[in-house]
Amino acid sequence: MSAVNTAERSPLSAGPATAQRITPLGTVRHGALLTWRSLLKIQRNPEEVLGLTFMPLMFVALFVFVFGEAMMGDWRAYRDLITPGIISQSVIFATIGTGVALNSDIEKGIFDRFRSLPIARSAPLIGAILGDLVRYLLTVIMVVLVAMLIGYRPEGGAVGLVAATAVVMVFAFALCWLSAFMGLLLRTPMAVNIFGSIWMFPLTFASSAFVPTERMPGFMQTFAEFNPVTHVIDAMRALLEGQPAGEPLLWVAGWSVLLTAVFFPLATRAYRRRA
């Protein structure tokens, strides 16, 4: 009964503070454990990943079969055109979840519990982000599977698929810091969701995802051609078709570095303040 707290308790006395620093290895260990937590959450909540991919799946089906013939005279050609767009769109939407999850963990006091433990301060953030990368990857796989179900067989084969996935994952990793920043800045998970959607929609639709940018009016074309999502999609398309993707890849790299350079420090600073 009184076995709740037995002998091995650390004595309540001022001991040396030195031997208590967190080593880099400790940070890795704590980060890995908290990543395991994120993965457990995915595993226990598979409907969340399903829910996340539901919209893209609808998009694949609806866009291909509703607009396909009208847009390109052939739904198969349209399927091939928009599959990379829908992959990046769904992953970009998935990044909102990163901010939402961080926010609700903080609101519920779960991060307080972690922070009151003698573990690396950054570990909860690391665990949240790494776990989300897995979620993004699952999202990619889901959309690819559905596209393949309706006959999608890109020229670039498995190599192209892996390369295209890598491109969108790199970009999502950069973008997730923006989402994390918002999650740490805004008050409620709901607000994060709404704010996230506000910039996700123009970013994903005003891009080369569904129509070639040349078919857009002037100002929109300018925006779309500047939009990083357009470059992500263009790079993915090229890689999936087994063609050189040099220029769009450079754009993606540049945008990813820029987003990370701005929002990683902002997010980590907000994290230190709030969590």
Place this chain on the structure above:
Amino acid sequence: MTHAIHVEGLVKRFKGNTALDGVDLTARTGAVLGVLGPNGSGKTTTVRILATLLRPDGGRALVAGHDVVREPHAVRRLIGLTGQYAAVDEDLSGTQNLVLIARLLGFSRPDSRARAAELLDRFALSDAADRAAKTYSGGMRRRLDLAASLVGRPSLLYLDEPTTGLDPHSRNELWDVVRDLVRDGVTVLLTTQYLEEADQLADDIVVLDRGRVISEGTPDQLKTRAGSQVLQVRPVEAARLPEAARIVEAVTGAEVRSGDGAANASVSDTAVLPEVVRRLDDAGVQVAELTLRKPSLDEVFLALTGHTAEPAPAQDDPAGADHTERTHA
């Protein structure tokens, strides 16, 4: 000897709102320190600073001699925290919640499982061990939360309003757990809005009001100061209330507050009761109700500060509303 907790002149401001305005307090090693105060008085802020979650704007706080700002890591190794709201991961099972914390604290995999099982058993959660915590009742969540704070066998435990919102049964269970822990030598800092709870558990009490300590001492000292019980006399005829009040005042020597058709006076010695009854009888005042009850926090505050406990402007937890009922029970 080093105190488990030593706090001097602690100040914390939130955007133009002073949450702590120079708090001093000391917790003796192995004892329970009760921090008693109404909503918004600064209890949670104090706990969060002591748990290294919040930096103070002034003053200093030492936990087992370690400064919470300069040596947060050393402090974290000693403490367990059960916050005001259960901080359990709802998607994870009870076991997973505890195993995660054990692993983070450096337990091996088998040791983590063993520790989790042991705590789940202790808190009567074994049957729900593998269920997601979101399926738990409020009381179960609280217990899991408390179990989580005990995984690392802390020598110092913070309990922030651990029984707010719990039914009397769960509350009594929790009180027993706290007593067990104290028997094992754990030092406890407990915040509460209920005088009764502080009285039941604490060895020492500090009373917080608007970010200041307004009174401190043992429960007995506090009750002597505030009156240990409240005598309430309600005459059948409301018109005779002033007369009844005069009699109560004359016998008890305490200040009488009249309201709601009844006269209330703090009494520390219940021996005055027969005398009050006799005098009322002599005067022919018919009494509808004559009761002795525990003073409410409001009455303690009135006695200590001359004003009643004001609820905080924001962040009132819904459970706070039931404290009147609770203390009168």
